[in-house]
Amino acid sequence: MKEKTGYGSEERDVATSPDDRANLLSPDAVSLRSTTSIPGFNFFRNRIFSFGSHAAPEAHEISTAGSRGTWPASQYTVLHQAAQSDASTILGAPRRNTSGSQLHSRHQTKSSGHYGALASSTSLSSCATQVTGTQFEVDSPDPRLFSESRKDRFKAKAKYYLKYYFPILTWLPSYPVKAVLVTDILAGLTIASFNMPLSLSYARTLCYVPERYGLLGFAFPQLVYAFMSTVPCMITGPEPGASVMVGQAITPYIFAGNPTPEEVEERAIIYVALITAVHMITFMVMGFLRLGFLDALLSAGLLRGFLAAVGIVLTMDTLIPALGLSQLAIDTGVSTQSAAVKLGFILTHLPQAHGLSAGISFISFGIIIFMRWLRSRYAKKYRFLVYVPDILMIIIFTTIMCWKLRWDQQGVVIVGQVDRPNIEMMSPLTKTTFSMFMDILSSGVIIALLGFFQTAVVAKNIFPDPPTDPRYAPPKNPTPSTNRELVALGFANLLGMFMFALPSIGGYGRSKANKIAGARTQLSSIVFALSTIIVTFGLLPLIYYLPRPTLAAVLGLICLALLEDAPGDIIYYFRIHAWGDLAMVAVVIGVTLAVSLQLGVTIGIGISVIQILAYATKPRIQVLARVPGTANTFRNADRPSHDVSETDLGNLEQVPGVLLVRIPEPLMFANTSELEQRLRRLERYGTMKMHPSLPAMRRGEQNVIMDLAGMSSCDTTAVRVLCSIVATYKTKGKYVLFARMVEDRKMSKLFKRAGLNRMLSYNGHPPAYFASIEEALEALDECQFETPGNWVEQPDASEPEEVTEFDESDLVEEVVGESETEVGSIENEKVIIKSETV
Known part of the structure; x- marks a missing residue:
């Protein structure tokens, strides 16, 4: 119809x-x-x-x-x-x-x-x-x-x-089984083949807990995350950077009082579970409060400095077990010292290194690097190289060799007996552990924030490439959301907390490897989690003879991945003169080497926050001038633009007796504290480039026209400042006019309730809002003979009235003059209608 x-x-x-x-x-x-x-x-x-x-x-x-x-x-x-x-x-x-x-x-x-x-x-x-x-x-x-x-x-x-x-309810019903099932399964098994050995290294070498807790961090939390994730290729679990910071955070507490190895292990298990609980609380709060936008706090320099610092610290922590010096480092107390002290310990005790352990470690590392080079060069030609589990093959080979040749009896440290995890779930947050929770709370929050930053970077950069053949297109996925990723990480760490697992965050390296291996959906991470669960609860006795130097060699690959991009980034910063980013990298690395990774990253985050606050609280008010030969074209008199070069700035025309200013940003309490002071500075010098100690360059008071085209919002503090500015100029007998104000009902109501409309209503006329700067200038030309805030003087009734010829324009002016004695917008509008009718 x-x-x-x-x-x-x-x-x-x-x-x-x-x-x-x-x-x-x-x-x-x-x-x-x-x-x-x-x-x-x-x-x-x-x-x-x-x-x-x-x-x-x-x-x-x-x-x-x-x-x-x-x-x-x-x-x-x-x-x-x-x-x-x-x-x-x-x-x-x-x-x-x-x-x-x-x-x-x-x-x-x-x-x-x-x-x-x-x-x-x-x-x-x-x-x-x-x-x-x-x-x-x-x-x-x-x-x-x-x-x-x-x-x-x-x-x-x-x-x-x-x-x-639960995005799985969206993509699973439309899952193309024939198109992507095989690639998802192969990708999940490939990632599990080298991430499970890494989890063993993270647990024992970095966090001082039994290996099973590292596997648990990859198992059930990853399964929960796969059901709630919006990023198809994301793989979560323990990360080397976070694991290093966890180990450094708990080291002063687990080694206090010369404990036995059993006591160290028991303390480490509780502290790691408490840090996982801090991750859970932090992610839950940030996710449900929708604080995902905070990932903007991490600058490029801080991220590069953090990755390089983690690589350096991880290298020192890896070289000690690779050289067979772990027990000597514990006996001398070096395990709790900074990276610089550990480096000195390695150089000093290098002659005491265990030859067989060092040989196993460096030969395994060389094979891994060779396979990496081979894969990067010939993977496009020989696709099967992507699926070769080289790390898993090295672990199986060295385990068999250790069992056959009894390397454990020749001084090589092995994994030994690994108990199967207890599936009984319990919370580490109790009354007896409250003091321990408070000890690691600040460090845990910092680690969680860095984990959030890293996960946000992965979520924005890891996504399946669109297939060339539509038949192999993945199912429909929701748009990646940082807030939903935080909620998913919170629930994943909630389950990990009850299992005393290592904290889980998104990993860039393994997620990228999952994408390269052919993963199209979250099913690959489900396969990865299920295979990890099978190994954790059924195959742990098979790693009894696994040499720890082999695990150190696997960690060496992570160290190389963290450090290989640092020289290129530093050279790039030098080439573009990014001295701020270079300084950030130097500060983070220097403090990390001298003191600890936590302090270095904390200082870096503090500097980034200060930079953001300094930028946000600085009002970017501009002084405008007219482009020669134009009527309504105004440009910033302090900076060149697309049509005004640096040499042409001096040719811009200043309007005599009028200060043209532009507010190109929303006004709020953070950036209005210095607005009035900067306006005074513009009034004295006509530019923001002059130092306030110099004598004034402009004489006399000026009328002000504010271009509000960029002020899309305004809060109560900013409105109060604007009212103060207008009142100050009215007491001086000067006008303040607003031009090109954005139409926003909320902001308009705020102006009206704050009384700004009444203050801008000069001589009983409507508020001085104009569609362009030119119209505001024309209005000033017409209103120069009137004093703002005062009524127009009426002729004295005692004086004889002068008889003149009748003219329609005089009648209009008479009606307008009478209307100026009335108060209220309704009466003014009636007078306007009468004048237009005449």
């Missing part, structure tokens, strides 16, 4: 049956190429934007058949109506004209101008026509969302919320 729209006399088709609606909502019908002419798009946008809306229907409704009843007008429709309305104005005042609007009512005309996007005659749907050739799929929403029953609406929304936090 045909129905009249709410925007004019135009008619449009409306689907009246479920089949019609399905056709209209098909991907072929909903094309951005012709959205203005397709009624299905209007129907779709009304449904989407009225999601969960229970407001009463508007005057224009879309009637549909079936149980869905009447569709209420959506927010999109209201927005479209506001866009078409010529009556909406800034701060609710009558719309000013665009041809020379003035402060005086006698210069007002009937023509209407436009402010902002909402005043444009082009709707949002018509803006979409600029995008051509783009289509998107549309899922029909659950009809229960629009049911009159609250219970049905709750069930429908619960289904969507469940899919939001």
